[in-house]
Amino acid sequence: MNNSFDYDLAFSRNIGWFSEDEQQILKTKRVAIAGLGGVGGSHLLTLTRLGITKFHLSDFDQFACENSNRQAGANIHTYDQNKLDIMVDMALSINPELDIKVFPEGINNENMDEFLTDVDCYVDSLDFFALEARKQVFALCYEKGIPATTAAPIGMGTAYLNFMPGKMTFEQYFGLNGYTENEQYLKFFLGLTPAALQRPYLVDPSKLDLAAKKGPSTIAGCQLAAGVAVAQVAKIFLNRGKIVSAPWGLHFDAFTNQYKKTWRPWGHKNPIQRLAFALGKKILLTNTNPPEEVIDKEPTLVEQVLNYARWAPSGDNSQCWRFEITDQNSFVIHMSTTQDSVVYDLDGHSSHLAHGILLKTIEIAATKFKTKALITQDCIDDKDIRFSVVLEGDDNISQHPLVPYIRSRAVQRRSMGTKKLSQQEKAELELALPEGYSIQWFESFWDKWEIAKLNFCNAKTRLTMKEAFEVHKNIIEWKAQFSETKIPEHALGVDWPTARLMQWMFESWNRVQFANKYFAGTVLPRIQLDVIPSLRSCAHFAVVADSEIKTTADYIEAGKGIQNLWLTCTKLGLGFQPEQTPVIFSRYLTAGRKFTADSDVIKNAEKGKHLFDAIVNNANNTVFLGRIGRSQLPKSRSVRLPLDKLMAEE
């Protein structure tokens, strides 16, 4: 074994993909890399392992803990140290014979010429938002006849472009000059990723905020980008293999398993790019992201817990609670109901279920901050339900396994995968409920068909009932993907024409009547909202209590179990949709309570009740009905009011 450095030996395993002569060519080349953070550090190490021996490197920044997810030099020993020094050391420990010229002040007008002097290729790894420096360095590369390559980490893939001497320039491709700063970011982003392969899996769009100069990044993207950039550099230096240069671009995404070659003749002037820019301005530069709270000070312990708790679900996203922070580790919850305005909130039971859901969420969330939530009931009568919560610190508390699912849990109203639940999945879901509750499963095709019929019939009751009209009219935020206080249209699970029909109908009760009378207006929405999703599920389920639940406290307790069940579903990667209205109409009819003045609607509701009684083993003790399916998290969902808007008024 040879333990001293020997260039030929060190890079001998490259031989085969490169000839020995080619390796010697690589050895003579000089590469400039601006920026040694996210992708630049990986570029440097990967190029060093390719056998490049001469570098011009610039970076003025220091490593910090938040760089750990992706930056090659970030580790607990390098916090606060110069990225440039650390990366030079790392590269030299691969090849101690490297010839490196450093630019510790970063690149600027004064040193850019020197930075590119005698350089054979420029590899771009400047911070995404460092556009002024990027424009200048690409322009100077072009002037000096230096090939420039950019492989950007995009999600879990890489999008790459080469700017070769004599071909389309950076400015011709991106067309940044003359635009505002934010518009330039958008144009750069659109030019880098014309194929936009990453778009379908951005789970939290609020983290991509060009206007606030922030965007997420992964090690998968950085490592892929480094591999790709190095392959481009090798091809350029060896004049071998086809080099794709702008306006051609390539995008490989390891998450979506896709690879796309893009072609944008005339660069930014291409009609597709112009259209993308116009649309992007609306989507990315105006705030259509799910709102994220602007944090201008460190949140307190109570605020941190409440910031989780506010993601608890409530019927129609009513968020029937307000918080009053009483001191640094305690707060009061003022619960309310929608029973006076929402026909589905019979005696406030739906709201009470949501109150239990909130309390369970607080209990779980508290563990994230090594505290136990001590919850006491201050008052519980019809109109005044109050709980006090004290967060008691305890270093021995470990985080509850459902904490990571509090924010991502959401309703899935669309069709889901139907592969049967395994015994293990069912057992875990059953265990999620507290003692005194069990689950009745509906899994066979015929069981699902019966539930589909029930939901179809029940939806007719809902949609032809004047008393529910105002609820429906006010609860949907049309054409929206996210909604702070309502259900956004895209989360409903209907296609565009049906959504428009519904929007038109919900403008006035007369329209609903007209549509029902002359063109069976509710049939299309009911097929899409009720029949198809009922069949496209793994199973429906009824949560059944051992004894009939009656009091407000009973409903609150049941709500706690339902949240545990829902979060467990999310943990298992399963989608979940409550189907609560058959339970509610059953309750109305059993109790002989009137919910509509329309006798036809009552007749239809009775028909629904027969179906319900025939399906569930114990209608009186059934607390909750829902469906579960194999599904990714929905792309559209209700979000929540920010914490300051959830504070109780004095």
Ligand SMILES: Cc1cc2nc3c(=O)[nH]c(=O)nc-3n(C[C@H](O)[C@H](O)[C@H](O)COP(=O)(O)O)c2cc1C
């Ligand atoms: C007690 C309760 C009953 C609900 N009933 C229904 C229902 O019958 N149908 C439905 O699609 N969603 C139902 N939901 C879901 C809410 O509309 C949803 O949780 C809320 O809009 C927030 O959205 P998110 O869960 O996606 O965060 C119910 C939620 C709760 C807590």
